[in-house]
Amino acid sequence: MKIFIHGNPETAVIWDNLIQELNKQGIHDTITLSPPGFGAELPIGFRATRLAYIDWLMKKLEPFGGDAHLIGHDWGALHVYGMLDQRPDLIKTWSTDCAGILHPRYTWHAQALAWQTEGLGEELVFTSVQLSNDEQADVLQAGGMPPLEAHKIAPYVNHDMGECILNLYRSGAQPNMQLLGQRLTRADLPPGLVFVPENDPYAGTPDMCYEMAELLGVHYCIGLPSQGHWWMCDNVEKTAAALIKHWEKGESPA
Template sequence: MKVFIHGNPETAVIWENLIQILNGQGVDDIMILSPPGFGSELPIGFQSTRLAYIDWMIKKLEPFKGDIHLLGHDWGALHVYGLLDQRPDFIKSWAADCAGMLHPNYHWHAQAQAWQTEGLGEELMYANLQLSNEERAEVLQASGMPALIASKIAPSLSDDMGESILKLYRSAVQPTMQLLGERLVRADLPPGLVFVPENDPFAGTMDMCYEMAEKLRIHYCLGLPAQGHWWMCNGGAEKAAEALLKHWRD
């Protein structure tokens, strides 16, 4: 079972291009996980913290444990790393980007730090939620998201997503991610594949990404020249699909 999980501020539509390519290669055992608040319903009482999402993944994936090829992007990648930390026995192989976020010298980007700040985060989130769908799509495009994907995601930027974003980022202030990285480099992990889009402004420097990939003792590391944060939505998808097929076979 191939399980894909996306991040923030996203829905499952980010995977459409990559899945189409993989389907064309005969891969049809794909499950999409949309985290609560991010393209799926936010249950009453759900806390939207980093650990709450890991618990949610564990419940969702329990029936398939031991036979899961897990792929994560952005916060989905961080959820992959979190599951590797808590339940590596669930995972047959894993693939993710954003490895630089586990680096001891990583600092959250400016937008994340704003969300992590009480008061300021609420103010910024409220202002964003007042925008029209067209204006939200323009904001997403300004951060590098392809126009078509941005137009599909914009209507999903709801109060629930806004609330989840603030809680999630505030549950991951440093040194939370640094400590997670320290635990993972000492762990006995399943086979891994790390994607390094070289124009990603959110994942740490390329050096950080490559260094963490080496420390995690992954099987493959795929650099994606000229690709940004949403590599799976455009020119990075073909090369990524090829790497995933090899990774899953090996």
């Protein structure tokens, strides 16, 4: 089973184009997981911290008996990294972006730092959830999200998502991600593939991503020189082909 998990501020629709391309190439055993508060209902009492999402993901993976291929984007990728830190036996392979966030020199981007700041983060979230769907879509597009996905996701940017954003980013403040990266470089991990969209402003520099991928021992990095943060929405043929090779052989083609 191929399991896709997205990040913030997103829903599973970001995977639609890639999954459709995989279907064309003969891959039909795909499912998407939406983290609580991000296109999925927020359970009562769910704390929405980094560790809470890792626990949630591990419980979702347990029924597959270690035979799942896990693909993560944005905070979905960070949830994958967190799961690998605790239960790498739960999956067969992993594929992610945002490897640069684990780099020892990485500092969070400006928006994340604002969310991590008491008072300022609450003000930004309150302002955001008051926007109309069209206004919200405009904000998402200004951050680089493609128009179609932005308009589909905009209605889900609500109070619950805002609260989850604050708790999640604050629980991921540095040095938490740096320490996670250090632990993973010493771990025995399943076969991994890292995508490096070189115009992604949120994941660290491409050099950081490539360096971390090497330290993590991934079988191969797929560079995407012309693509940004939402690389899975456009030009999906190369991405789909790389994933299929990875799943078939446990590694990606050089």
